[in-house]
Amino acid sequence: MKYSTLRLISGAFIIVGILLSQSLLLRFCITVFIIILASNSGRKFRLLPNLILLVTISFAHTFSPYGLVIFSIGSYPITLGALSIGANKAFLLISFIYASHYMMSSRPQIPGKLGAIISLQFYYFDRLTTNWHQIEKKRPLIGAIDQLLLGIEKDIDGQPIKPTETRYVVKKDIFIHIFHISIIILLLLIFSDKAKSIFPFIALLP
Amino acid sequence: MTSHSKVRIDLVALFAACALFLSTIEYMIPKPVPFMRLGLANIPLILALGIFSNREYFLLFLLKVLGQGLISGTIFSYIILFSLAGSLSSALLMLMIYRLFKDKVSRVGISLGGALGSTICQLLISRIILFKEATYVIAPLFLFSGLISSIILGLFANEFIHKSIWYARLKETTV
Numbered sequence: 001m002k003y004s005t006l007r008l009i010s011g012a013f014i015i016v017g018i019l020l021s022q023s024l025l026l027r028f029c030i031t032v033f034i035i036i037l038a039s040n041s042g043r044k045f046r047l048l049p050n051l052i053l054l055v056t057i058s059f060a061h062t063f064s065p066y067g068l069v070i071f072s073i074g075s076y077p078i079t080l081g082a083l084s085i086g087a088n089k090a091f092l093l094i095s096f097i098y099a100s101h102y103m104m105s106s107r108p109q110i111p112g113k114l115g116a117i118i119s120l121q122f123y124y125f126d127r128l129t130t131n132w133h134q135i136e137k138k139r140p141l142i143g144a145i146d147q148l149l150l151g152i153e154k155d156i157d158g159q160p161i162k163p164t165e166t167r168y169v170v171k172k173d174i175f176i177h178i179f180h181i182s183i184i185i186l187l188l189l190i191f192s193d194k195a196k197s198i199f200p201f202i203a204l205l206p
Numbered sequence: 207m208t209s210h211s212k213v214r215i216d217l218v219a220l221f222a223a224c225a226l227f228l229s230t231i232e233y234m235i236p237k238p239v240p241f242m243r244l245g246l247a248n249i250p251l252i253l254a255l256g257i258f259s260n261r262e263y264f265l266l267f268l269l270k271v272l273g274q275g276l277i278s279g280t281i282f283s284y285i286i287l288f289s290l291a292g293s294l295s296s297a298l299l300m301l302m303i304y305r306l307f308k309d310k311v312s313r314v315g316i317s318l319g320g321a322l323g324s325t326i327c328q329l330l331i332s333r334i335i336l337f338k339e340a341t342y343v344i345a346p347l348f349l350f351s352g353l354i355s356s357i358i359l360g361l362f363a364n365e366f367i368h369k370s371i372w373y374a375r376l377k378e379t380t381v
Binding site: 086145 | 276
């Protein structure tokens with residue numbers, strides 16, 4: 001098995017973990033873990049854009065007030081429930097973006113015709129999420145989108161994407177990836193209903 | 207598979223990646239009512255008309271639905287059924303309108319048709335399995351918001367087709 005395929009499989013497990021996580025704290029933990037993994041695989045981590053994403057999504061959700069009012073700006077209520085939903089969504093997005101990078105950075109080839117297309121789709125998605133900030137700076141919007149797409153289109157030559165990581169898996173790699181998946185499973189178990197019934201303080205966490 | 211058809215498949219993947227990217231942007235925007243969507247991820251589907259064959263178009267539709275399900279976390283829940291049925295009826299209607307009327311209908315008209323198909327289909331499913339009679343209460347709001355957002359998306363698609371160098375080049379090379 002190629003190393004890129006192993007990373008794809010472990011990334012798929014991590015994505016399932018992201019989707020299964022409901023609690024805000026659990027999603028935060030998984031997000032941090034995925035950021036560490038993606039940074040190790042070469043993705044540059046910048047705190048500010050992620051922080052802006054978190055703040056804007058959370059704030060945007062306050063337009064639909066829900067739950068306890070924490071404070072008010074004039075007559076505009078800032079509610080805990082709305083902030084929490086927004087933050088939850090932001091963590092889901094951030095973790096998904098980093099997870100897709102983690103999976104696709106070594107450009108694995110998913111077997112089959114559909115698999116090849118899906119791996120290309122995620123490869124281009126990774127390119128879009130890495131370069132999308134160009135859109136913010138350049139004006140007009142359509143010109144900026146053009147620039148972004150023309151840059152990505154250069155890669156389209158009808159050839160299958162070549163894996164950047166061509167080496168084969170060794171025992172150590174398998175252990176490391178099993179360890180990564182185990183951390184996700186452990187986090188999911190810690191925040192599970194069963195754990196909450198044994199350790200009631202977990203239920204008090206956000 | 208010839209090199210030309212491989213390039214076309216690559217383009218389907220690029221359009222699907224754009225749909226996935228737009229799904230993430232849409233996911234950031236709060237919804238006043240659950241299930242209500244802007245439908246940003248439909249832009250690649252509207253733009254793909256006239257570029258891809260029917261088969262490629264439905265492949266793009268499938269990738270878009272899967273991507274949307276993954277981003278919104280609904281891929282393993284019954285909500286994906288709503289998305290699948292709505293997107294399928296919307297894609298079918300948009301393709302039919304385009305094939306029947308070609309350039310006689312603008313992208314606004316195509317987008318409106320797609321939104322109408324998607325909303326009616328989702329309301330029907332909602333009537334059968336979820337909200338029963340209460341569906342009639344939310345129907346006007348759904349239809350109205352769907353129409354407004356589809357007009358905006360159609361206007362953007364029209365503008366993009368007229369102004370984008372990338373799209374013009376793509377149309378030249380693929381058609």
